[in-house]
Structures are given as structure tokens and as C-alpha cells.
Amino acid sequence: MITGELKSRIDRVWDAFWSGGISNPLEVIEQVTYLLFLRRLDDQQLAAEREIRRLGRTDKPMPFPESKKHLRWSTFRATGDTNALHDLMTNEVFPFLRGLGDDIAGETTTYGAHMHDARYTIPSANLLGKVVDMLDQIPMDDRDTNGDLYEYLLSKLASAGVNGQFRTPRHIIRLMVDMMAPTPADEICDPACGTAGFLMAASEHVREKHPDALVDRExxxxxxxxxxxxxxxxxxxxxxxxxxxxxxxxxxxxxxxRDSLSEGAAGDEGLYSMILANPPFAGSLNYEETSKDLQRVVKTKKTELLFLALFLRLLKTGGRAAVIVPDGVLFGSTKAHKELRRMLVEDHKLDAVVKLPSGVFKPYAGVSTAILFFTKTGAGGTEDVWFYDVASDGFSLDDKRTPLRDSDLPDVLERWQNLEGEQDRARTDKSFLVPKADIVAEGYDLSINRYKEVVLEEVEHRSAEEILADVERLNDEIAVGVARLREVLG
Structure with missing residues (x-):
């Protein structure tokens, strides 16, 4: 978490953007990201140069050719005159960033395609100087600090979500990715990717757990x-x-x-082996343009239900999904809610329901959510569904989201990886297995409270006679004390 002086410095720069005329939070983040990207490119070049000095060669990318070395962050930030810095950014650095994606490591990139209509909009040399000074003091080689900085910037996107979109906290993303354990053979999709947090975490997981995979050319x-x-x-x-x-x-x-729910997005059926997503819960929906295929699966205007139907369509047979849904999906009483839950349980394989505490999306929403894990089979397969009731995600559940010592998330991952040990867990525990027959008997309700048993402690209360005797004794002591006080006061 970003705290202290660093947080205050970012807030001051954010205020400077607003006073400088940039009031769109997404635009602020975009402009800061360009500069973070420039610094990261310089770090890549430095790593490649170190390898050349050590080994005499390198396979690492070197983004800056000799003619562009004056655009490197280490040179760029050292420009003492802020007006000259602003001119350099406008006339050379930003055009370099726009064109860079057309050829990185000898290949065309999607980054280049999306940069073609990008704009540099920092309005003043003074503001640019402030932003550069701030970013230069951040330890970019520390991935956690770098991630915390970016997460803090993204937290400013909205105070209550935009079109039902909510930034997914990094530790929740990491839990979902670790539980799904992607391999080098997977094809992973997020149909509502936003800033690509799930895809980024999945790529890091593959690099960490399968380091040899990137050695093979294919x-x-x-x-x-x-x-x-x-x-x-x-x-x-x-x-x-x-x-x-x-x-x-x-x-x-x-x-x-792509508008993933639109009619024009058809054609990707059965392409992906894994879906990781936190789709919009309550965004605006153009019902007329919504895919008729999805409407045939589930007749509704609720985006969260349409996205679940979409996930089932996009997955290959045997493909798996981990997706965040609002609690209403678990127990909603409409025909669409019930039919979708029935499909997950009867037509496919529902693996787990991990209930999250309602403060996970604070400070911008207290929405109550859960993570659904399921496998597309087309032929059933649900036997026991694993439930876990997360009480703490490692942060306070108020708007401050202060780090706490205790977190259930490591236990979630450990128990998920050893489900055979869950067979004997009582339904009074945080996690337990529920047979499919019990879920069917409850009308496919997936709310954990429907199956969790609450044990009430037996408390012995004193008799009314004893309590009245104590009251009379206390009254007598008060009367004596008042009488003594009167004597003292004369």
C-alpha cells in the first residue's frame, strides 16, 4: 500500500493535474503511464548493457538506438530547464513512444496499434517537471512498490465505480491466478480486461512457475x-x-x-482454455445490440448474468474460469438467475464459491461479491462444491483499507490445493464441501449462508431473584454514600 510521503507526493501531483485543467482521472493515469513506461524502457536498456559488459552479448531488448539515446529517462530527466524538457517530450519523446510499438524485438505489437491515436496532454512545463521529479524518486526495481503506485493511481478512477466497473485489488487477482495455476499451454482470456490486471498476473505466474517454458521457441x-x-x-x-x-x-x-456482449463479438466460441475476469456488474447495456446467442442462453438485461453466459460460450470443453460476481448471482430469484445457476451445476462442473467480505472494493464500493470457479464440460460433472467464507483479505474493511496482520487468503489457497483434506470439515468451519444433491434441494441457491451451520453457545443467566437482590444491595450502598456526603457538606 502507498502511504506516507510517497502518497502525499502523488496526491500533490494529482491536484496539480486537476488545477492544470486535466480533470479526467483516466487521462491523468494515461499521461503518468507514458512516463512510467519511458523509465521502464530505460531500465530494460540498462539491463541489456550490463549483460553485454558481462557476457559480450545480450538477447534483452534495447529500445533506444544510438540516435535516440538522448530520449532515455536517465538523460531526459536530467534536463534542467523545464521548458526544454516539455519541448523535448512534445517533439521527440512522445512521438518516439508512439512509434516504438510498431517494432519491438523485431515484431509488431498491439501496443503500437493502440498508440496510434494517443495524445500527449500534459499542459505545462511546470507540471511535467513535477511529475518527472516524483517518478524519478520511486524505486522501479521494486515490483511491489511499482504495483502499489499503479494501484493507487487506478484507485482514483472513481469514487463509486464507472458503468459498474471496479478495479480489482492486486491481492485478489493474485489469489485467483494462483488458484487457477495457468500453464504455458493455456490460452487465457479476460473479456472485460480494463488495464489487463488479470492477464498481467497470469503472465507473471507462468514466468515464475514455468521458467523453462520461454526457452522453447514455439x-x-x-x-x-x-x-x-x-x-x-x-x-x-x-x-x-x-x-x-x-x-x-x-x-x-x-x-x-470490443464490446464483448454485442452481436458483433460473435465468433470466438470455444477458443480459450481459461477465463479470469471481473466483469461489469451494473453497467449500461444496449439491449438491442446484445448478442442474440447470449439472450437465448439467458434472457436478461443484467450484465453479470450475460457475462457468465459469455464465459461458457468462450471456453473450450474442459476450459476453466474464475470470475468475480455480485452476491445477487448466488441467490437471485429471477428465472434468469435460477437457470444460469442450474446450468453451472447440471450442465457443467461448478467447482467452488469463495465468498469475499463486502469491503474488498472499498473505498469506492461496499458491494458484496464472491468468486465462482467452474469448468465447462457440456455434460455435467458437479459432485461436491467447495465453499469458503473469507472473513479477512488482509486489509481493514473500511474506506482506509489499512493492512492487517491476519488474512484468510493464504489459507484459501492452501485448502484449495488440498481439497481431499476438506472432506471431513464441518459446516461450522470457514470452508467445507457441499454435495450436489444438497444444492439441488435448495433450488440451486449458492449463498454460503444457506449451507453454513451456526453454533449458538449456551449461556447461563442468573435468576431474576439474584439480579434484584444485587440491585437492592447497590441501592443501599448508594443511599449510605449520599448520606455521608450530606454530612461532609454540612
């Missing part, structure tokens, strides 16, 4: 070109998402402009 090509797929209909989000992936070493992910 697997490396799959990793960079056909493993990660993200769709959104906000061009700024697409640029930020593309830069995120490129900065994390994925050269050409499939990140495209």
Missing part, C-alpha cells in the same frame, strides 16, 4: 502472441493495458477493442 512465441487475450471498449484502457503487458515482458498480447 512456447515462447505462444507466450508472446497467442496466450493472452483481452477485450474492452475503452481505447484509453486498451492503451494502458497494452503498456502494462509490454512492460511485463509480453510483446504482442491480443488486446482488442
Amino acid at each position: 512456447q515462447s512465441r505462444h507466450f508472446h502472441h497467442s496466450m493472452f487475450h483481452g477485450f474492452d471498449f475503452d481505447s484509453t484502457m486498451l492503451r494502458i493495458g497494452s503498456m502494462n503487458m509490454l512492460m511485463h515482458g509480453v510483446n504482442s498480447p491480443d488486446i482488442r477493442y
Whole structure:
């Protein structure tokens, strides 16, 4: 979490953007991201140069040719005159960033495609100088600090969500990715990718758990070109998402402009082996343009239900999904709610329901959510569904989201990886298995409270006679005390 002086410095720069005439939070984040990206490119060049000095060669990218070395962050930030800095950014640095994506490591990138209509909009030399000074003091080699900075910037996107969109906290993304454990053979999709947080975390997981995969030429090509797929209909989000992936070493992910629920998005049926997503819960919906195929599956205007139907369509047979849904999906009483839950349980394989505490999306929403894990089979397969009631995600559940010592998330992952040990867990525990027959008997209700048993402690109360005797004794003591006080006061 960003705290203290660093947080105050970012807030001051944010205020400077607003006073300088940029009031759109997404635009602020986009402009800051360009500068973060420039600094990251310089770090890549430094790493390559170190390898050349050590080994005499390098396979690492070197974004800055000799003729462009004056555009490197280390040179750029040292420009003492802010007016000269602003002119350099306008006339050379930003055009360089726009064109860079057309050829990185000898290949075309989606970053380049999304940068073609990008604009540099920092309005003044003074503001640019402030932003550069702030970013120069951040330890970019510390991935956690870098991620916390970006998360704090993204937290300013809205105070109550925009079109039902909510930034997914990094630790929740990491939990979902670790539970799904993507492999180098997967094709992963997020049909509402935003800033590509899920895809980025999945790429890091594969790098960490399967380091040998990128050595093989074919697997490396799959990793960079056909493993990660993200769709959104906000061009700024697409640029930020593309830069995120490129900065994390994925050269050409499939990140495209698309309204995933629209009729024009048909054609991807059965293409992906894994879906990781936090789709919009209550966004605006053009019902006339919504895919008729999805409407045939579930007749509704609720985006969260339509997205679940979409996920089932996009997955290959045997493909798996981990998606965040509002609690209403678990127990909603409409025909569409019930039919979708029935499909997950009867026609496919519902694996788990992880209930999240209602403060996870604070400070901008107290919405209550859960993570659904399911496998597309088309032929059933649900036996026991694993439930976990998360009480703490490691942060306070108020608007401050202060880090806490205790978190249930490590226990969630450990128990998920050892489900055989859950067979004997009582329904009074945080996690337990529920047979399919019990879920069917409850009308496919997936609310954990429907199955969790609450044990009431037996408390022995004193008799009324004893309590009245104590009251009389206390009254006598008060009367004596008042009488003594009167004597003292004369």
C-alpha cells in the first residue's frame, strides 16, 4: 500500500493535474503511464548493457538506438530547464513512444496499434517537471512498490465505480491466478480486461512457475502472441493495458477493442482454455445490440448474468474460469438467475464459491461479491462444491483499507490445493464441501449462508431473584454514600 510521503507526493501531483485543467482521472493515469513506461524502457536498456559488459552479448531488448539515446529517462530527466524538457517530450519523446510499438524485438505489437491515436496532454512545463521529479524518486526495481503506485493511481478512477466497473485489488487477482495455476499451454482470456490486471498476473505466474517454458521457441512465441487475450471498449484502457503487458515482458498480447456482449463479438466460441475476469456488474447495456446467442442462453438485461453466459460460450470443453460476481448471482430469484445457476451445476462442473467480505472494493464500493470457479464440460460433472467464507483479505474493511496482520487468503489457497483434506470439515468451519444433491434441494441457491451451520453457545443467566437482590444491595450502598456526603457538606 502507498502511504506516507510517497502518497502525499502523488496526491500533490494529482491536484496539480486537476488545477492544470486535466480533470479526467483516466487521462491523468494515461499521461503518468507514458512516463512510467519511458523509465521502464530505460531500465530494460540498462539491463541489456550490463549483460553485454558481462557476457559480450545480450538477447534483452534495447529500445533506444544510438540516435535516440538522448530520449532515455536517465538523460531526459536530467534536463534542467523545464521548458526544454516539455519541448523535448512534445517533439521527440512522445512521438518516439508512439512509434516504438510498431517494432519491438523485431515484431509488431498491439501496443503500437493502440498508440496510434494517443495524445500527449500534459499542459505545462511546470507540471511535467513535477511529475518527472516524483517518478524519478520511486524505486522501479521494486515490483511491489511499482504495483502499489499503479494501484493507487487506478484507485482514483472513481469514487463509486464507472458503468459498474471496479478495479480489482492486486491481492485478489493474485489469489485467483494462483488458484487457477495457468500453464504455458493455456490460452487465457479476460473479456472485460480494463488495464489487463488479470492477464498481467497470469503472465507473471507462468514466468515464475514455468521458467523453462520461454526457452522453447514455439512456447515462447505462444507466450508472446497467442496466450493472452483481452477485450474492452475503452481505447484509453486498451492503451494502458497494452503498456502494462509490454512492460511485463509480453510483446504482442491480443488486446482488442470490443464490446464483448454485442452481436458483433460473435465468433470466438470455444477458443480459450481459461477465463479470469471481473466483469461489469451494473453497467449500461444496449439491449438491442446484445448478442442474440447470449439472450437465448439467458434472457436478461443484467450484465453479470450475460457475462457468465459469455464465459461458457468462450471456453473450450474442459476450459476453466474464475470470475468475480455480485452476491445477487448466488441467490437471485429471477428465472434468469435460477437457470444460469442450474446450468453451472447440471450442465457443467461448478467447482467452488469463495465468498469475499463486502469491503474488498472499498473505498469506492461496499458491494458484496464472491468468486465462482467452474469448468465447462457440456455434460455435467458437479459432485461436491467447495465453499469458503473469507472473513479477512488482509486489509481493514473500511474506506482506509489499512493492512492487517491476519488474512484468510493464504489459507484459501492452501485448502484449495488440498481439497481431499476438506472432506471431513464441518459446516461450522470457514470452508467445507457441499454435495450436489444438497444444492439441488435448495433450488440451486449458492449463498454460503444457506449451507453454513451456526453454533449458538449456551449461556447461563442468573435468576431474576439474584439480579434484584444485587440491585437492592447497590441501592443501599448508594443511599449510605449520599448520606455521608450530606454530612461532609454540612
